[in-house]
Amino acid sequence: xxxxxxxxxxxxxxxxxxxxxxxxxxxxxxxxxxxxxxxxxxxxxxxxxxxxxxxxxxxxxxxxxxxxxxxxxxxxxxxxxxxxxxxxxxxxxxxxxxxxxxxxxxxxxxxxxxxxxxxxxxxxxxxxxxxxxxxxxxxxxxxxxxxxxxxxxxxxxxxxxxxxxxxxxxxxxxxxxxxxxxxxxxxxxxxxxxxxxxxxxxxxxxxxxxxxxxxxxxxxxxxxxxxxxxxxxxxxxxxxxxxxxxxxxxxxxxxxxxxxxxxxxxxxxxxxxxxxxxxxxxxxxxxxxxxxxxxxxxxxxxxxxxxxxxxxxxxxxxxxxxxxxxxxxxxxxxxxxxxxxxxxxxxxxxxxxxxxxxxxxxxxxxxxxxxxxxxxxxxxxxxxxxxxxxxxxxxxxxxxxxxxxxxxxxxxxxxxxxxxxxxxxxxxxxxxxxxxxxxxxxxxxxxxxxx
Numbered sequence: 190x191x192x193x194x195x196x197x198x199x200x201x202x203x204x205x206x207x208x209x210x211x212x213x214x215x216x217x218x219x220x221x222x223x224x225x226x227x228x229x230x231x232x233x234x235x236x237x238x239x240x241x242x243x244x245x246x247x248x249x250x251x252x253x254x255x256x257x258x259x260x261x262x263x264x265x266x267x268x269x270x271x272x273x274x275x276x277x278x279x280x281x282x283x284x285x286x287x288x289x290x291x292x293x294x295x296x297x298x299x300x301x302x303x304x305x306x307x308x309x310x311x312x313x314x315x316x317x318x319x320x321x322x323x324x325x326x327x328x329x330x331x332x333x334x335x336x337x338x339x340x341x342x343x344x345x346x347x348x349x350x351x352x353x354x355x356x357x358x359x360x361x362x363x364x365x366x367x368x369x370x371x372x373x374x375x376x377x378x379x380x381x382x383x384x385x386x387x388x389x390x391x392x393x394x395x396x397x398x399x400x401x402x403x404x405x406x407x408x409x410x411x412x413x414x415x416x417x418x419x420x421x422x423x424x425x426x427x428x429x430x431x432x433x434x435x436x437x438x439x440x441x442x443x444x445x446x447x448x449x450x451x452x453x454x455x456x457x458x459x460x461x462x463x464x465x466x467x468x469x470x471x472x473x474x475x476x477x478x479x480x481x482x483x484x485x486x487x488x489x490x491x492x493x494x495x496x497x498x499x500x501x502x503x504x505x506x507x508x509x510x511x512x513x514x515x516x517x518x519x520x521x522x523x524x525x526x527x528x529x530x531x532x533x534x535x536x537x538x539x540x541x542x543x544x545x546x547x548x549x550x551x552x553x554x555x556x557x558x559x560x561x562x563x564x565x566x567x568x569x570x571x572x573x574x575x576x577x578x579x580x581x582x583x584x585x586x587x588x589x590x591x592x593x594x595x596x597x598x599x600x601x602x603x604x605x606x607x608x609x610x611x612x613x614x615x616x617x618x619x620x621x622x623x624x625x626x627x628x629x630x631x632x633x634x635x636x637x638x639x640x
Contacts, residue, residue, distance in 0.1 A: 242384070242385050242388045242389075243385070244382075244385045244386060244389050247381060247382065247385045248266050248268075248279050248280045248382070249280050251266060251280075251352070251378045251381070251382070252264050252265070252266040252280045252282055252352065253282065254374070254378075255352050255354060255371060255374055255375070255378070256282060256354055258370050258371065258374055259338060259354055259357065259363065259367040259370055259371050260357050260358045260359050260360075260367075261338070261354035261355060261356065261357060261358070262332075262355055262356035262357070262358050263281075263282055263332060263354075263355040263356065264281075264282050264352065264353060264354040264355055265278050265280065265281045265282070265289065265301075265352075265353050266278075266279050266280040266350065266351075266352055266353075267279060267301050267305075267350050267351050267352075267353065268342075268349060268350040268382075269296070269305060269348060269349055269350050270293070273293070274295065274296050275293040275294060275295055275296065276293070276294050276295075276296060276299075276301055276302060276305065276350065276351070277291065277292070277293050278290055278291060278292045278293075278294075279291075279350070299321065299322070300313055300319075300321045300322060300337050300339045300353065301339050301351040301353045302321075303321045303339075304339045304340065304341050304351050304353075305341055305348050305350070305351050308341050308343060308348050309341065310338075310339060310340040310341065310368050310371065310372045310375075311337075311338075311339050312336070312337070312338050312339075312363050312364075312367075312368060313336060313337040314335075314336045314362045314363065316334050316335065316336065316337060322334070322337065332355065332356075334355055334356065335356050335361060335362070336355075336356055336357060336361070336362045336363055337353060337354070337355055337363075338353070338354045338357075338363040338367055338368065338371055339351055339352065339353045339354070340352050340368070340371040340372045340374075340375040341375060342375050342378060342379040342382065343375070343376060343379055344376075344379040344380050344382075344383050349379055349382065349383065350379075350382075351375075352371060352374075352375050352378070354371065398433075401432075401433040401434060401463070402433065404433070404434050404463065404466060405430075405433045405434050408434050408435075408466055408469070408470070409428075411438070411470060411473060412426075412428060412438065412439065412440070413426070413439070413440060413441045416441060416634070417441050417443070417451055419449070419451070419516045421516065421638065421639050422516055422636065422637070422638055422639065423606055423607035423608070423635075423636075423637045423639060424441075424607055424634060424635060424636045424637070425606075425607040425608040425610070425611040425634060425635050426439055426611070426632075426633070426634035426635075427611055427614075427615055427631070427632065427633050427634065428630075428631075428632045429627070429630070429631045429632075430630045431461055431578070431627045431628060431629050431630050431631075432461060432462050434462065434463060434465075434466035435461060435462075435465060435466060435469070435630035436457060436458030436459075436460055436461060436462075436465025436466060436468065436469050436507070436630060437455075437456070437457050437458070437469070437576045437578065437630035437631070437632035438454075438455075438456055438469050438472075438473050438632070439453075439454060439455045439456075439574070439632055439634055440452070440453070440454040440455075440473060440476070440477060441453055441454075442477060442480070442481065444480070444481070444483075444513065445481060445483060446483070449515060449516045449517045450513060450514070450515050450516070451513070451514045451516060452477075452480045452481075452511065452512075452513055453511070453512045453513075453514060453574070453634075453636065454473075454476055454477070454480075454509060454510070454511045454512075455509070455510050455528065455531075455574040455575070455576065455632060455633075455634065456469070456472060456473070456476070456507050456508060456509035456510070456528065456576075457507060457508050457509075457528065457529075457576040457577060457578075457630070457632070458472065458505060458506075458507045459505060459506050459507060459508075459550070460505055461629070461630070464503070464505065465505070468501065468503070468505045468507065468552075469507075471497065471500060471501065472493070472497055472507050472509070472551070472552070475493040475496040475497050475500070476489065476490070476493045476509060476511065478493075478496070479492040479493040479496065480511065485513070485522065485524075485561060486511045486512060486513055486522055486523050486524035486561055487524035487559040487560065487561035489511055489524075490509060490511055490524050490526050490548075490551060490559055491557065491559060493509075493551060494526070494551045494552065494554075494557060495555075497551055497552040498552060498555060501552055505552060506550045506551060506552035506553040507526075507550060507551050507552055508526060508527040508528035508529070508550050508551075509525075509526040509527075509528055509550075509551055510523065510524075510525050510526070510528040510529075510530075510531060510544075510574060511523065511524055511526075512524075512531075512572075514566070514636065518565075519565050519566040519567060519568075519570075519638055520563055520564075520565055520566075521563060521564050521565075521566050521572065522561065522562070522563040523544060523546060523561070523562060523563070523564075524546060524548060524559045524560065524561045524562075525544070525545075525546040525547075525548040525559070525560075526548045526549060526550055526551045526557075526559060527548055527549050527550035527551075528548075528576075529575060529576065529577055529580065530543035530544050530545055530546075531543070531544045531572050531573055531574045531575070532544075532572070532573045532575075532595065532596060532599055533564060533566075533570065533571075533572050534570060534571045534572075534573070534599055534600070534603045535567070535570055536567060536568070536569030536570055536603075537567065539600075539603075540600070541596050541599055541600060544562070544564065544572070545562075546559075546560040546561065546562045547559070547560040548560060566636075566638050567638065568638050568639065568640045569604075569638065569639075569640050570637070570638050571599075571603065571607065571610065571635055571636065571637035571638070572635070572636050572637075573595075573599055573610070573614070573633060573634075573635050574633060574634050574635075574636075575595070575614075575632065575633035576629075576630060576631065576632045576633070577629065578627075578628075578629035578630045578631035578632065579595065579614070579618060579631050579632075579633055580592050580595055581628070581629055582618045582621060582622050582625075582627070582628075582629075582631070583622065583625050583628065584621055584622055584623060584625050585623060585624060585625045590617075590618055590621050590622070594617065594621065595614065598613055598614050598617045599614070601613070606637070607635040607636065607637040608635075610635050610637070611633065611634070611635045614633060615631075615633075618631065
C-alpha cells in the first residue's frame with residue numbers, strides 16, 4: 190500500500206515538473222516569437238524609412254516608429270552637433286512639451302548624453318534615484334517619468350545622436366528585449382538619417398549653385414556690354430571672378446555735357462563671393478550716380494564714399510580708380526581711392542609710368558582726402574587699368590606675377606591694338622600661374638589712343 194502511495198506521489202511530482210517545464214518552454218517560445226515579430230517590425234519599418242529623404246519627415250517617422258516598436262508613451266530624437274558637442278532635441282512626441290523642441294543640452298547632461306558619450310544603450314527604471322535622469326525634459330508638462338530607454342544613433346562607428354523613449358505603456362518598465370529592439374532599430378535609423386542629410390546637402394548645394402548662376406548673370410549684366418567706340422581710340426576689357434561671382438568691377442559711361450567725354454572706373458571690393466558681389470553692385474551704382482551728376486573725379490569718389498557709408502550695413506570697403514577722358518584732346522583727369530595705380534605707356538619715352546595720386550579706400554572712413562591729377566594721352570599712348578588679382582596671381586611655387594612682369598608685357602606689345610595688348614596680358618598671367626588655382630578676381634581694361 191505504502192509503495193503505491195509513494196509511486197503515485199512520484200508520478201504526481203513528475204507530472205508537475207513536466208507541466209512546469211512545458212509552461213517554461215511555452216513562455217520561452219512566446220518570448221522568442223514576440224522577439225522575432227518585434228525584430229521583423231523593426232526591420233520592416235527601417236526598410237520603409239530608407240525611402241524617405243525629407244529630413245524633417247524622416248526624423249518624425251523614426252521617433253514614431255521607435256515608440257511603436259517598444260510600446261513607449263513619449264519620446265524624443267536628439268541629434269549631435271559635433272561643433273559644439275551639444276545634443277539638439279530635433280523631434281519630441283506626445284507628453285513632452287513643445288518648448289523642448291530645438292533645445293540644446295550638453296552631452297554631459299541626461300541619459301541621452303551618457304548614451305552618446307559611451308556609445309551604448311541604457312535603461313533607467315528608477316529615474317528618481319539615477320543621476321543620469323535629466324528632469325528638465327519634463328519641465329512645464331504633466332508627464333510623470335517612470336522609466337527611460339535610450340539607444341545611440343550610430344553609423345560607421347560615428348555617434349550622430351540618440352533615441353530616448355519614455356514609459357512603457359503595457360508593462361510599465363522596459364526590459365532587455367526592448368533594449369535589443371531599440372538598438373537594432375537605431376542602427377538602421379542612423380543610416381537613413383545620414384542618407385537623407387547627404388541628399389539634403391546635395392539639393393541645397395544645387396539650389397545655391399543655381400542661385401549663384403543667376404547672380405553671376407545679373408552681375409555680368411551690370412558690366413558694360415561693350416567698350417566705348419570712339420573714333421581715334423581703342424579699348425578692351427577683361428573680367429574673370431575667382432568664384433561664380435566676385436567683387437571686382439569696371440565701368441564706362443558717357444558723361445553729360447559736351448560730347449566725347451567718358452567716365453571710366455575700375456574697383457575692387459575687399460572680399461570675395463556673394464558679399465563682395467552685393468557690395469560691388471551697391472558701390473558701382475553710387476560711383477556712377479555721383480559721376481553722372483557732373484562731379485569731377487575726386488569729388489565723385491568723395492560723394493560716393495558718403496553714399497556707401499550711409500547705405501552699407503557691413504564692414505566692407507573697396508578701392509577705386511575713377512578717370513574722365515576727353516577723347517577730343519586726350520586729357521585724362523583722375524583720382525585714386527587706394528587702388529593699384531594704372532600703367533601709362535608713353536610713345537615719346539617708350540616707357541611706362543604709374544598714374545600716381547594720393548587717396549584712401551571708400552566705405553571705411555567718413556572723412557577722406559583724394560588728390561586729383563591729369564595727364565595728356567598722346568597718339569600711340571595707352572593706359573592699362575587693373576586690379577590686384579592680376580599682379581597677385583601666383584604660380585605653383587607661390588610666387589607673384591608682380592608689377593614688373595606686367596610692365597614687361599605692356600612694353601613688349603605697346604604697338605599692338607588694345608585688344609591684342611589685353612590678350613597678351615591675360616595669356617601671360619595664365620602661363621605664369623599654370624596649374625595654380627585663381628585666388629582672386631582678375632579685372633583689367635586697356636584704353637589706347639591711335640596714331
